[in-house]
Amino acid sequence: MFKKILIANRGEIAVRIIRACKEMDIQTVAVYSEVDKKALHVQIADEAYLLGPAPPLESYLNIDKIIELTKKSGAEAIHPGYGFLAENHLFSKRCEDEKIVFIGPNSRSLRLVGDKLESRTTMTQAKIPIIPGMRMRGNNLKDYEEQAEKIGYPVMLKASAGGGGKGMRTIFSKDDLKSSIEAGMREAKSAFGDESVYLEKCIEKPRHIEFQVLADNYGDAVHLFERECSIQRRHQKIIEETPSTALTPELRSEMGEVAVKVIKTAGYNNAGTVEFLLDKNGKYYFLEVNARIQVEHPVTEMVTGVDLVKSQLKIAAGEKLPFKQEQLSQKGHAIECRIYAEDPQNDFFPSFGKILFVKEPSGPGIRNDSALYSGIEVTMHYDPILAKLICWGENREVSRKRSIQALSDYAILGIKTQIDYLKDLLSHPEFASGNTQTDFIPKNMSNWKEKRQVENLKEIALITGAIQEMNKTPVRRNMIRTTGFDPWLLLGRWELGE
Amino acid sequence: MEFELNLENKTYKISIQERKGKYLIELNNKRKEVNCEFISPNCLSLDIDGKIIKVYLALDENKSFVFIQGNQFVLQEKDISSSRTRKKEEELGLSEGKQIIFPPMPGKILKILVSEGEKVKKKQSLVIVEAMKMEHEIKSALDGVIKKINYTEDQMVDTESPIMEVESEK
Numbered sequence: 001m002f003k004k005i006l007i008a009n010r011g012e013i014a015v016r017i018i019r020a021c022k023e024m025d026i027q028t029v030a031v032y033s034e035v036d037k038k039a040l041h042v043q044i045a046d047e048a049y050l051l052g053p054a055p056p057l058e059s060y061l062n063i064d065k066i067i068e069l070t071k072k073s074g075a076e077a078i079h080p081g082y083g084f085l086a087e088n089h090l091f092s093k094r095c096e097d098e099k100i101v102f103i104g105p106n107s108r109s110l111r112l113v114g115d116k117l118e119s120r121t122t123m124t125q126a127k128i129p130i131i132p133g134m135r136m137r138g139n140n141l142k143d144y145e146e147q148a149e150k151i152g153y154p155v156m157l158k159a160s161a162g163g164g165g166k167g168m169r170t171i172f173s174k175d176d177l178k179s180s181i182e183a184g185m186r187e188a189k190s191a192f193g194d195e196s197v198y199l200e201k202c203i204e205k206p207r208h209i210e211f212q213v214l215a216d217n218y219g220d221a222v223h224l225f226e227r228e229c230s231i232q233r234r235h236q237k238i239i240e241e242t243p244s245t246a247l248t249p250e251l252r253s254e255m256g257e258v259a260v261k262v263i264k265t266a267g268y269n270n271a272g273t274v275e276f277l278l279d280k281n282g283k284y285y286f287l288e289v290n291a292r293i294q295v296e297h298p299v300t301e302m303v304t305g306v307d308l309v310k311s312q313l314k315i316a317a318g319e320k321l322p323f324k325q326e327q328l329s330q331k332g333h334a335i336e337c338r339i340y341a342e343d344p345q346n347d348f349f350p351s352f353g354k355i356l357f358v359k360e361p362s363g364p365g366i367r368n369d370s371a372l373y374s375g376i377e378v379t380m381h382y383d384p385i386l387a388k389l390i391c392w393g394e395n396r397e398v399s400r401k402r403s404i405q406a407l408s409d410y411a412i413l414g415i416k417t418q419i420d421y422l423k424d425l426l427s428h429p430e431f432a433s434g435n436t437q438t439d440f441i442p443k444n445m446s447n448w449k450e451k452r453q454v455e456n457l458k459e460i461a462l463i464t465g466a467i468q469e470m471n472k473t474p475v476r477r478n479m480i481r482t483t484g485f486d487p488w489l490l491l492g493r494w495e496l497g498e
Numbered sequence: 499m500e501f502e503l504n505l506e507n508k509t510y511k512i513s514i515q516e517r518k519g520k521y522l523i524e525l526n527n528k529r530k531e532v533n534c535e536f537i538s539p540n541c542l543s544l545d546i547d548g549k550i551i552k553v554y555l556a557l558d559e560n561k562s563f564v565f566i567q568g569n570q571f572v573l574q575e576k577d578i579s580s581s582r583t584r585k586k587e588e589e590l591g592l593s594e595g596k597q598i599i600f601p602p603m604p605g606k607i608l609k610i611l612v613s614e615g616e617k618v619k620k621k622q623s624l625v626i627v628e629a630m631k632m633e634h635e636i637k638s639a640l641d642g643v644i645k646k647i648n649y650t651e652d653q654m655v656d657t658e659s660p661i662m663e664v665e666s667e668k
Contacts, residue, residue, distance in 0.1 A: 166631065183626075183633055186608070191631055349603045350630045356556030356563060357540045374540070380604055380629045408568030413540075413556040423568075454569050461564045461571035462503055463523055464542060464553050466514045467534055468562055469501045469575070470521070 001317050002026050002077050005103070006070045007041065009081030010060060012371045012388060013293070014041035017079050020309040029073045031066060033059035035379045040371040047073055054381040060084045061193075063091050070100055077101035077316060083383065086292040087114050087161075088193075103316040105291050109268040113289035116160045117198055119266065123286055126265040128258060131277065131285045133200025144181055144199060145174065151201050157181060159188035160196035165235030167191065170202060203285065205437045206277040207246050208232065210290070211259035212300045214311055215269045216321045223256040223274075224304050225330050227296055230436040231425065233348065238418075239425065240296035241335040242303055245396070245434030246278060255284055260325075262286060271297075271312045280437075295338065295388065298369060302334035302392040333399040334392045337407060337426070339370075341384040343416035345450060350384045353377070356414035361406040365392040365399075378415055386417065396434065400426055420450055502576035509576055595666040597639045604656040605629030607649055616644045618664060625661055642666040 004027035007014045018028045018041060030045030035054040042048040049069045051059040061084055070078055078100055080086040086104065089111035095102035104110065113119050120135050133151055137160060138144040148155045148171065157180055159167030167188035169180045181197060189195040207230045215221035228244035229237045247255070259274035266289060273294050275287040297308045306328070315321075342348040357374045370387030378386070391406055393399035407423045425431060430444050500513045513524045521532045533545035537552075544551045554565040562573040601607075609626040612618055623635045624644075645663040649655060 179623075187631075187633060190628075346602070349634070350632075352604060354558070356558060357554060359554055359565075382630060384630045411554045411565040411570070413554065413563035413565055413570065414558060420570075452569055457566045457569055458505060458571065459525060460544065460546070460551055460553065460566050461573065462505060462510050462512055462525055463521075463530070463532055463544065463546070464555055464564045464566075465503045465505075465562050465573040466501055466512045466523060466525075467521060467532075467542070468555065468557065469503070470499055470514050470516065 002075075002101070002313065004029065004046075004073065004075045005077040005079055005313075006031065006066070006073060006075040007045070007079050007081065008060065008066050008085055009079070009083070010036055010039060010041055010371075010382065011385065012369045013081040013295075015044065015371045016369055017081060017309055018045050020307065020313065024310060024313065026313070027075075029069070029075050031060070031069055033381070035377070035381060038376065040373060040376070049073065054379065056084065056381070063088075063094060067094060067098055067100070071098075075100075077103050077313075079103040079312070080292070082292045082295055087290075089114055101316050103270070103312050105268050105270050105272065109266045110291050113266050113268065113272075113291050114161060116158060116162065116288050117196070119289065122265060123262060126261065128262055128265070128286045129284065131200045131203060131287065134198040137196040137198055141178060141181065144177060147199050148174070148177060151199060154202045155199045156202050157184045157197055157199055159184065159192060159194070160198055161192035161194040162188060165232070165237075167197060168235045171199075203277050203279050205439055206230075206279050207244070207437055208237075208275065208287075209244055209246065209255070209278045209284070210273045210275040210294075211256055212294075212297070212308070213259055213263045213268075213272050213274055214306075214308070214315065214321060215263050215272070216315050217269050217318060218320060219264070220321050221260050221263050221268075222321060222323065222325045222328060223259045224300050224306060224308075224328060225256065226252060227273075227294075227299055228436065229296060230438050231431075231440055232438055233441050237296065238338050238340070239335065239422070240299055241333065241396070241399070242299045243330055243333065245436065251282065251284075258284075258286070262289060270315050271308055295385070296336050298367060298388065298390040299334040299336045302367065302390060303330045303332055304328060305331070332392055332394045333396040334390055335396075335399045335403045335426075336388055336390045337403060337422045338385055339387040339389060339410070339412070339417055339419060339422070341378045341386050341415055342418050344418040344421040344448065345416075348418065350380065351378070351416035352380050353415045355412060357411065358413075359409075359411040360387075361389070361409035363402075363406070365402055366390075366406050367392070372412070386412070397432075400432065420452070421445070421448060424448065424451075504574040504576055505571060595640075596642070596645065597664045597666075599624060599636055599661045599664065600657055601627045601636065601655050601659060601661060602634060602657070603627075603629050605634070605654070607651050607653050607655055607661065608633060610647060610649075610651055610662075612644050612647075612662075614644050614647050617667070618642060618644060624664070627655065636661075638664050640664060640666045 006029040007017050021028045028045040030041050030048040031051045032042045033054045085091040089107045092102045092110050093107035134147050154172045157169045167184045171180045184197045185195040209226050212224040226244050227242045229240045231239040262274045273290040276284045278284045341351045343351050355376050358372045360368045367390040391402040404426050515522045523530045535543045542553045556563045564571045605627045608628040618638045620641050622638045625636050627634050642664045645665040647662040
């Protein structure tokens with residue numbers, strides 16, 4: 001096993017990886033941008049080095065600097081987390097050339113699955129069902145126009161290098177084609193450094209079902225069942241769960257086998273996710289391979305009992321898979337809620353600023369993956385994900401109710417979050433009955449407004465406010481502006497002893 | 499002491515007196531006696547009519563955040579909350595036949611899609627602002643002419659930055 005690794009990421013996933021390393025007695029090296037100097041991953045790592053200014057290209061995407069720091073610190077391997085360099089085959093290749101272990105797939109398979117267009121071709125040859133659409137990028141607008149006509153509106157625009165919804169758009173008519181393609185290309189360029197986009201058929205009311213896969217370096221691969229990620233806002237997943245309410249045991253094992261076949265066809269190793277769309281008739285289409293640890297990996301860990309990050313480290317260090325497919329099973333149900341710094345009352349615009357106070361929920365079956373603490377500054381430079389709340393229960397209903405309760409116990413003061421929105425979503429009768437398709441949010445949540453019955457609580461809030469005001473003299477008010485509120489300052493003179 | 503506090507677009511008058519460690523509070527024409535104790539700087543335990551309620555709270559420059567049983571409330575002192583908010587300013591601007599374009603959130607101006615003097619239509623995209631890697635288009639609220647552009651592409655802006663002015667066509 002490795003003695004020391006570098007984590008080329010930030011936020012909750014960097015914290016998650018560092019914690020796994022600590023349990024495995026692996027030394028950790030954190031890297032950070034100028035605005036992340038006080039971030040949690042920097043505080044808990046054994047060593048931490050500055051990458052550069054906040055913009056990702058100068059920090060978390062700066063390959064030369066990351067390689068340099070890996071060598072300087074003596075780390076043997078790099079864990080890229082998700083996003084940033086995680087699916088960059090040039091980075092993976094560079095690691096291979098520099099004799100640094102990249103904790104992820106080999107660069108050749110990474111290049112193949114990262115190129116959505118190329119993998120569409122390869123998978124068709126292996127008789128894996130794919131969504132009808134383009135297999136090459138367009139050279140000009142006319143190409144896209146012709147292809148869109150051929151496929152039939154509405155069409156989906158996707159980034160060939162894409163993931164996480166970046167650059168992705170639904171195009172309903174020819175009028176929107178030009179601006180959508182331009183915006184999609186810009187987003188793809190800034191997020192992945194590659195502006196290739198393509199069009200494919202828009203599957204009506206699909207479910208988004210993905211299979212977690214682990215493959216060792218010796219050609220062995222297993223799947224760890226599905227995750228349903230149909231609850232999405234603007235192509236961003238916000239709630240994920242496992243098992244899916246849509247799969248029968250037969251369909252589950254069939255799709256699982258296809259997922260393993262995809263991974264073997266691609267010559268893929270380490271942890272990965274095979275994404276499918278499942279239409280209302282139970283027909284499934286291969287979408288893409290996410291060649292990284294996924295944001296939503298904890299739900300799989302909760303029901304299978306397998307630590308996916310540790311598995312990644314072991315596979316990268318050359319260990320064989322410790323289990324066979326038939327030894328794996330799902331126990332209970334898990335739901336993950338992604339908590340974002342967004343204001344659901346104002347069209348989900350990002351909300352930045354200092355988090356003045358955090359209190360995370362706890363209790364049986366509750367897991368909270370975050371990098372939050374009271375006083376942390378949320379900046380505009382990176383993804384607005386703040387935390388992931390994962391609740392396990394012996395069945396879906398227990399997991400759902402537990403999630404609602406835990407969200408009610410989650411206090412994040414100082415910036416806006418969509419916690420209330422998540423609570424209402426989980427409470428929706430359609431969600432409760434497992435009726436989750438990707439149009440769930442436009443269909444059921446589009447007119448969402450905060451609707452709470454809190455007249456009595458308002459009084460308590462006002463009383464609290466008045467007590468605070470009362471305790472602010474002009475001098476104290478000044479102090480609050482400069483140092484934050486401290487009730488100990490209100491105590492006045494006191495003495496020790498009798 | 500009397501305070502005027504703003505909560506969810508409503509102003510409440512509240513009077514409060516401290517007497518022997520207890521607070522006498524008058525709110526909504528009701529009197530209440532409240533015992534309270536700070537458990538930590540961000541946690542207050544209130545005893546109202548024998549009911550113990552734990553409240554989390556935090557203060558920034560002009561707002562007070564209060565979290566009670568899963569619900570967050572934002573309070574503002576009246577003198578601050580009555581100052582012109584951006585929304586009001588926008589409405590004001592619109593009634594005078596012009597619109598001042600502010601970004602919805604702090605970010606970077608990615609693309610300015612119009613130039614000074616250009617005629618624009620209602621709902622036409624004027625500028626794209628990028629924050630947290632997502633693009634947000636800002637559209638015109640009226641048919642008119644771009645009167646003035648105060649910023650250039652790649653500049654950083656916040657919600658108080660008037661990016662441009664649109665004047666309605668007469």
